[in-house]
Amino acid sequence: MKHMEGKSITDSQEQEFWFNTKTMQVEVGKQVLALYRVGPFHTRAEAEHALETLRSRSEQWSKEDQED
Numbered sequence: 675m676k677h678m679e680g681k682s683i684t685d686s687q688e689q690e691f692w693f694n695t696k697t698m699q700v701e702v703g704k705q706v707l708a709l710y711r712v713g714p715f716h717t718r719a720e721a722e723h724a725l726e727t728l729r730s731r732s733e734q735w736s737k738e739d740q741e742d
Contacts, residue, residue, distance in 0.1 A: 690714035693724035 692701050692713035700721040704711065712728065715721040 691716070691718050691721035693721045 690703060690713065692704065692706075692711045692715070693699075694701050694706055694710050695712060696706065696710040700718055701711075712724045713721055715724065720727070
């Protein structure tokens with residue numbers, strides 16, 4: 675188990691990939707405040723496309739709202 679800023683990180687958390695909206699970089703594990711984090715993703719590739727995924731989901735939700 676690794677320690678980061680006084681917090682323990684388990685092996686399962688280390689395998690989570692997050693997209694940092696402040697640095698626009700993929701990170702392994704929770705390294706920044708939730709405000710700047712999108713995820714978790716199962717793979718680095720999924721995290722790299724986080725903004726595209728969010729945009730697509732947002733468009734889909736807007737479309738569904740208009741249909742209702």
